[in-house]
Amino acid sequence: MxxxxxxxxxxxxxxxxxxxxxxxxxxxxxxxxxxxxxxxxxxxxxxxxxxxxxxxxxxxxxxxxxxxxxxxxxxxxxWRAELSAAYDRALGRQAPLVALARAGGEVELTRTWDGHFRAPVVVNGREDAPLPMLIDTGASIVLLRHEDAEAVGIDTRRLRYSTAITTANGGARVAPVTLESLRVGDVELHNVRAAVAERGALHSPLLGMSFLAGLSELTFRGDKALLKR
CATH class of the missing domain: 1.10.287 (Helix Hairpins)
Known part of the structure; x- marks a missing residue:
């Protein structure tokens, strides 16, 4: 014993x-x-x-x-995500969370292991803390987790969680914010409407329509997604 x-x-x-x-x-x-x-x-x-x-x-x-x-x-x-990434590297595949520049103002994303598209998003110019956001055309605005907001320098102590939403985890309350900039590769938009979810309420940050609707083109073709400013 x-x-x-x-x-x-x-x-x-x-x-x-x-x-x-x-x-x-x-x-x-x-x-x-x-x-x-x-x-x-x-x-x-x-x-x-x-x-x-x-x-x-x-x-x-x-x-x-x-x-x-x-x-x-x-x-x-x-550790399925880590193993999938290691498998892709072993086969010499493009890393899914890399925005591959195709031309000026265009980037290409690769579908990730779980069937979704995720983009490495630089928020408010924080190059040191890009967020792996899930592209979600069903989300009306960009949604950040509480820890994501802290990572990009948002003062979470001043947030007011005044809006109720429904997520995959159930009901939650979020605090509306305006982001100075959002950039995926060479595609950048300014003054983007967003919200910060309460801690633990959101599984993944979402790149919603307040950003996607500002693009001139969003095209899905097989395992590729094209974003054009």
Whole structure:
């Protein structure tokens, strides 16, 4: 029992270290889910290892195999985006979150692993903190998560969450803002209507119609999207 307890404590320490070392990666709902999956996989592996020490037979060996399969499935699901990006790099494919310039005022995006289009968006000139926004023609305005607003220098303490909206996560309240600029590659618009969602209310920042309607062209062709100023 002391050995198992020490292993459980070690697993907790590993998860805590990951949370402290990569706070941005595990700050949102998806990050918390990945951390939880990693914890379950660690605990399952520790439990099977303890059983193997007790039984040391065919049952323990079979349990180890199933634990390895379980850990691989959990790990693959939890880090599916990272694995997909690594797979694309291995095959020499264009990184999905790169705005590929085609001509002056035009950029091309590649569909990401989950079937959506995401764009690396520079907000208010913050080149150091581009946001991976999901292109959403069903969203009337650009929507930022609370942590996105903080990352691009918006003073969230002064925001007033006065507007109710419906998101994929359910109902939420947002604070209307006007962004000085939004830029995707060489395509840039100024004074864009947007809103900041309450913390935890939005899964991903959305590039909505308050930006997209300002383009002269938005075309989807297969796995490519063309944005033209």
């Amino acid at each position: 002391p050995v198992l307890l020490s292993r459980i404590l070690a697993a907790g320490a590993i998860l805590g270290a990951l949370r402290l070392a990569f706070p941005h990666e595990f700050s949102d709902e998806d990050g918390a889910r990945r951390l939880a999956f990693a914890g379950v996989a660690l605990l399952a592996s520790l439990g099977v290892a303890a059983l193997a020490r007790l039984w040391r037979g065919r049952l323990a060996a079979a349990a180890l195999v199933w634990a390895a399969v379980f850990a691989a499935i959990v790990g693959g699901y939890s």
